[in-house]
Amino acid sequence: MSEHPISVSTSATMEAKAYSLRLPDWGPAEFKCWPSDNGFVMKTQFEGHTKDGKKMSFYSYGFVETNNQGEITRWETHVSEEYSAFLDVAIGVHGPFHDGADEYMEALARTLNEAGVSLPI
Numbered sequence: 001m002s003e004h005p006i007s008v009s010t011s012a013t014m015e016a017k018a019y020s021l022r023l024p025d026w027g028p029a030e031f032k033c034w035p036s037d038n039g040f041v042m043k044t045q046f047e048g049h050t051k052d053g054k055k056m057s058f059y060s061y062g063f064v065e066t067n068n069q070g071e072i073t074r075w076e077t078h079v080s081e082e083y084s085a086f087l088d089v090a091i092g093v094h095g096p097f098h099d100g101a102d103e104y105m106e107a108l109a110r111t112l113n114e115a116g117v118s119l120p121i
Contacts, residue, residue, distance in 0.1 A: 011105060014119065018111040019090045023048030023056060026090075039065040039072075046086075056089060058082040 019026045026048030033042040042064070047057035058080050065074040087094035091111045097103035112119055 006105065011101075011108075014105070014108045014112065017117055018108045019048070021111065021115050021117070022090050023050055025049055029057070038067075039063070039074075050089060056082070056086050058086050 016026075027046065028044050029047045030045040031042065032044075033040050042062040044060045044062075045057060046060065047055060049055050059082075060080075061078045063074075063076045063078075064072060067073050084094040091107045093107050095104065109119060
């Protein structure tokens with residue numbers, strides 16, 4: 001997370017606002033998690049409907065490792081293949097993003113700016 005170009009809370013806010021512009025009821029539909037000796041695994045299903053009623057859905061899978069003090073030492077997030085189609089509708093582009101998180105964050109900012117939504121930065 002230290003390599004993220006902006007704070008995780010700011011980027012999550014930008015994602016939620018940008019996604020909600022074209023999928024107003026977008027959000028988590030299901031969440032499951034499983035503990036392990038050194039962290040946990042989680043699976044979240046996100047879904048929403050476009051303004052014309054088309055349902056879109058994808059899964060996010062998180063793998064979190066912690067040390068003996070409970071501090072996060074590694075966090076990986078992976079998404080199902082439906083995420084690309086979701087992003088095409090939500091922000092008009094999908095990865096792979098070759099400039100890392102910067103290219104993705106620029107797409108979110110562009111989507112928000114085009115809608116006249118002020119950035120939380």
